[in-house]
Amino acid sequence: MNLPEKEHIRPLIVIPVYNHGGTLRDVVVRVLDVCADVLVVDDGSTDVNTREVIGGLPARLIRYEENRGKGEAILRAASEAKRLGMTHIITIDADGQHDPADLDRFMPVIREDPLAIVVGKRFFDRTVPFSSRFGRGFSNFWLKVQTG
Structure with a gap:
């Protein structure tokens, strides 16, 4: 490589x-x-x-x-x-x-x-729609599970 x-x-x-x-x-x-x-x-x-x-x-x-x-x-x-x-x-x-x-x-x-x-992490507050917060949280969770 x-x-x-x-x-x-x-x-x-x-x-x-x-x-x-x-x-x-x-x-x-x-x-x-x-x-x-x-x-x-x-x-x-x-x-x-x-x-x-x-x-x-x-x-x-x-x-x-x-x-x-x-x-x-x-x-x-x-x-x-x-x-x-x-x-x-x-x-x-x-x-x-x-x-x-x-x-x-x-x-x-x-x-x-x-x-x-390298993955950036966005900070999100209550101004971000729930569906977006949920999706980001879900993705972040699985990324953490896969990479530690």
């Missing part, structure tokens, strides 16, 4: 999107302020024309005509990252709930352990 050298980390920031046209452009602009390599994977959005929303921005776009699920979007992004010679992918949601400024916090961890899977 060829391991990325610590000095040669090349992350691709991946923004999977499904019907978040109202927040997507702002998220892409904010991510581009931190990293130049951005890939938007449109998972069959029906609310807007994603190509027009991000038009003029130096971000790559892959678009599915039909919704295939976030997992498929991320797998496609990983394949694209490999094709482009990137060493890592970092995903950020298109709904604006992640702060792109936090992306810089991942880099020291990736450099220290290039094979690590």
Whole structure:
């Protein structure tokens, strides 16, 4: 296995999107302020024309005509990252709930352990809908069970 050298980390920031046209452009602009390599994977959005929303921005776009699920979007992004010679992918949601400024916090961890899977943890309070809090809590629980 060829391991990325610590000095040669090349992350691709991946923004999977499904019907978040109202927040997507702002998220892409904010991510581009931190990293130049951005890939938007449109998972069959029906609310807007994603190509027009991000038009003029130096971000790559892959678009599915039909919704295939976030997992498929991320797998496609990983394949694209490999094709482009990137060493890592970092995903950020298109709904604006992640702060792109936090992306810089991942880099020291990736450099220290290039094979690590790094997961950010969002803090959520009562302003976040119960269904979202439940889903995040459920995911966090199983991640903890699997990884310790």
